[in-house]
Amino acid sequence: MTKNYTFLWKEKSYPIYFWMLVFIRGIFNYSLPLMDKTEARYGEIARIMAETSNWVVPHIDYGIPFWAKPPLSTWASALSISLFGTHAFFVRLPYLLVAVGLGLFLSRYKKENSFYLPGIILLCLPEFYLHAGVVSTDLFLSVCIGIMMLSFWEAMQKQSKHFWGYLFFIGLGLGFLAKGPIIALLTLPPIGLWCLLTHNIRTALEKAPWVGGLLLTLGIAMPWYLLAEHQSPGFLNYFFVGEHFERYLNSGWEGDKYGFPKQQPLGIVWGFLILFLLPWSVLLIRLIYKKSTLLRTDSWALFLLLWLLWTPLFFTASKSLIHPYILPCTLPASLFIVHFWKEIKAKNTYLTISLLLPILLLFVLLSGWAKPLYENNTDQQLVSSVDTKLPIYSLDYKTYSSQFYTQGRIKRMDQKELEQKIRDTSSSFAVRIAAKRWKELPKDIQNKLILIKEHQKGGVYVFKENEKN
Secondary structure (H helix, E strand, O other), X not given: OOHHHHHHOOHHHHHHHHHHHHHHHHHHHHHOOOOOOHHHHHHHHHHHHHHHOOOOOOEEEOOEEOOOOOOHHHHHHHHHHHHHOOOHHHHHHHHHHHHHHHHHHHHHHOOOOOOOHHHHHHHHOHHHHHHOOOOOOHHHHHHHHHHHHHHHHXXXXXXXXXXXXXXXXXXXXHHHHHOOOHHHHOOHHHHHHHHHHOOOHHHHHHXXXXXXXXXXXXXXXXXXXXXXXXXXXXXHHHHHHHHHHXXXXXXXXXXXXXXXXXXXXXXXXXXXHHXXXXXXXXXXXXXXXXXHHHHHOOHHHHHHHHHHHHHHHHHOOOOEOOHHHHHHHHHHHHHHHHHOHHHOOOHHHHHHHHHHHHHHHHHHHHHOOOHHHHHOOOOHHHHHOOOOOOOEEEEOOOOXXXXXXXXXXXXXXXXXXXXXXXXXXXXXEEEEEEHHHHHHOOHHHHOOOEEEEEEOOEEEEEEOHHHOO
């Protein structure tokens, strides 16, 4: 290794690397439009909330409540939209701020390393870096899990402040607002197992502020659940029974109002864990193997390992999952690596690979090579090409990105309605049509529509009054 290369990894350079990662993520957040289906869906839910000022019941479309998830992340995006506008950067801004804040907070566990090292490793984990700019519920859930797990650890230390015990229950309450009771299923089992293995069950029970803590949890979460059920009857049954039992235990459940088919092979969650934590997942496997004998005496390492492994273990038997489910693993993964950092010989190699990846992706973005890829997964360019004075429709179904980028103006129509409008209308209109659906339309309908803009998955067409005859 040359002296110049070694100089790059002096600890005094770590602040530069941390803020460089944040800056690059900010460029992506600004440059990329909201993508279908998930991100544009949550972006549109937040936009409708900000527009209608209905801060209790999220809506997936005007008059259609969204019962699948609690509103914590939606509140954050809707507040940002209310303050700054509907640009994708502002919809994503709360996620970037939360990611940065979490990275800086982890410096508390740096040991003798640089203040910025835990945050650098956290941001270098692809799954976490991705969610620093993706509108979804997963990052807020992971933060709530982090609050619970780390406050529990702090509360268990000798002469710890009572604040940490109450913060544990605050995290639990916020978790119920982030994604629901899954917060308890992803935190309490690894905590209980750690207490059992380290003989700390009695200590944990004695230190917990049960009365005040549970009142805090209920005070944070229960009002919203009661208000949501009052304003949208049927929510509680769908959310607690459907989303948390039928969705995971019944692969044939047909009651999902909002989800997309996500059937995966059993155990795929472990593949997600390895793939979306590369190259650090390779290091993690090596560390776990080499340090396995130390776990009996190193309670912090054991705590992090149980936290890290519990989430994929919990989802091993589930076929209905996607890669963001492993996002909660990124916090303990980064802290586990930091804990053994001084003993890692190839640390500079891992850092180099991890930091070069976002730089390479930024180059691809700025070069324009990736433009066709992301433009084919959003309707931003399609609907933006239409005169805002024209009525705009979508044949058979609306994409969430078309809803968001028309500010809710786009309306759904079926083929009969399209044919009727062409025959009877006295004014021009635009219509978005999927590529496959366009091929199925009769030629006489196709001939009366003028293509304005298209991508791989569809196009937007205009019917003009002077084309009627």
